[in-house]
Amino acid sequence: MDLVNHLSDRMLFAVPKKGRLQQACLDLLSGSDIQFKRENRLDIALVKNLPIALIFLPAADIPTFVGEGKVDLGITGIDQVAEHDASLPYGEASNVEQVMDLGFGKCKLQVQVPEKGDIKDAKDLIGKNVVTSFTALTEDYFARLETGRTRSESISGTMSPVPKLKTKIKFVGGSVEAACALGVADGIVDLVESGETMRAAGLCAIDTVVESTAVLVKSKRTSNQKLVNLITARIKGVIQAQRYVLCTYNVPRSRLSEATKITPGKRAPTVTSLDEPDWVAVSAMVEKKELATVMDRLEDVQATDILATALINSRTTA
Numbered sequence: 001m002d003l004v005n006h007l008s009d010r011m012l013f014a015v016p017k018k019g020r021l022q023q024a025c026l027d028l029l030s031g032s033d034i035q036f037k038r039e040n041r042l043d044i045a046l047v048k049n050l051p052i053a054l055i056f057l058p059a060a061d062i063p064t065f066v067g068e069g070k071v072d073l074g075i076t077g078i079d080q081v082a083e084h085d086a087s088l089p090y091g092e093a094s095n096v097e098q099v100m101d102l103g104f105g106k107c108k109l110q111v112q113v114p115e116k117g118d119i120k121d122a123k124d125l126i127g128k129n130v131v132t133s134f135t136a137l138t139e140d141y142f143a144r145l146e147t148g149r150t151r152s153e154s155i156s157g158t159m160s161p162v163p164k165l166k167t168k169i170k171f172v173g174g175s176v177e178a179a180c181a182l183g184v185a186d187g188i189v190d191l192v193e194s195g196e197t198m199r200a201a202g203l204c205a206i207d208t209v210v211e212s213t214a215v216l217v218k219s220k221r222t223s224n225q226k227l228v229n230l231i232t233a234r235i236k237g238v239i240q241a242q243r244y245v246l247c248t249y250n251v252p253r254s255r256l257s258e259a260t261k262i263t264p265g266k267r268a269p270t271v272t273s274l275d276e277p278d279w280v281a282v283s284a285m286v287e288k289k290e291l292a293t294v295m296d297r298l299e300d301v302q303a304t305d306i307l308a309t310a311l312i313n314s315r316t317t318a
């Protein structure tokens with residue numbers, strides 16, 4: 001089958017082909033009932049039940065394709081969107097619009113130096129060698145340290161301050177942490193989540209350039225707005241369901257107002273009468289991260305039979 005000929009009448013949706021965001025993205029697609037079969041080694045998959053094609057791309061390239069308008073929707077990290085936007089020529093507006101924070105893929109882009117070295121402050125790296133996969137953000141970061149302005153602010157100014165010392169920034173595509181040990185860099189700018197990779201390489205963080213999570217992005221040039229909205233609503237439903245649980249409990253009617261203050265729900269809690277006249281049953285959505293505290297507080301107001309049920313999917317207002 002000539003897949004490329006099938007693309008023109010489909011909305012194109014880019015997802016990471018590898019790396020840390022991939023599995024969570026595949027789970028989101030499955031939760032959104034986006035059905036596809038990816039052939040071995042093929043980076044394009046036609047969705048069976050919707051006029052959509054999935055394009056599997058490196059997370060770093062997704063903002064470029066979305067910005068060019070070649071791809072309508074995409075999932076990548078905020079760090080990658082920021083890097084793309086920072087690399088645009090001066091005056092060119094980004095065509096990548098962030099639609100929704102997806103909550104996973106949390107990490108920080110940090111300036112790191114050898115733990116046992118002399119460098120304690122990012123300013124000490126000015127004029128030295130820095131290695132990164134995020135050259136545009138790193139150029140901006142050091143331009144600000146060197147001159148007080150970012151690269152684009154300097155270009156727009158009439159009197160661009162010339163730095164006395166220019167930091168030398170080099171690109172590497174992965175294993176950035178090795179650069180200091182190999183003597184290629186005095187410092188690096190790379191992602192940190194648990195900090196395990198950084199510590200294993202004998203490095204420590206001295207500043208944060210950007211904080212990141214995965215985001216759904218859309219092209220400002222999309223001509224498939226209806227499908228973009230449909231997929232956005234489906235993904236939102238899955239994300240909300242992951243964030244909330246349905247909490248149900250019985251409580252004496254006399255304590256109901258105290259209980260509903262603890263579980264106000266998204267709009268309002270559902271309250272139903274029980275056969276016992278002095279008791280009511282309540283159900284309300286509760287944020288997963290607050291569940292344990294909410295259950296403790298409900299017990300304090302004499303609630304019993306407190307149950308938390310996982311949600312598979314949800315459609316609610318924001």
Ligand SMILES: Nc1ncnc2c1ncn2[C@@H]1O[C@H](COP(=O)(O)OP(=O)(O)OP(=O)(O)O)[C@@H](O)[C@H]1O
Binds near residue numbers: 021060106
């Ligand atoms: N350790 C991490 N924890 C959480 N999110 C991360 C981590 N590393 C990267 N990310 C997020 O995932 C995005 C893609 O990075 P990742 O390194 O997984 O992709 P890749 O470089 O394409 O894959 P690989 O490193 O396997 O070649 C990053 O831009 C960032 O948003």
Ligand SMILES: O=P(O)(O)OC[C@H]1O[C@H](OP(=O)(O)OP(=O)(O)O)[C@H](O)[C@@H]1O
Binds near residue numbers: 173193
């Ligand atoms: O703080 P941690 O939990 O240790 O995670 C951070 C590491 O994760 C990413 O690397 P990845 O696994 O993508 O390998 P790579 O360096 O080859 O890209 C990132 O580039 C860091 O090296």
Ligand SMILES: [Mg+2]
Binds near residue numbers: 019174
């Ligand atoms: Mg990586």
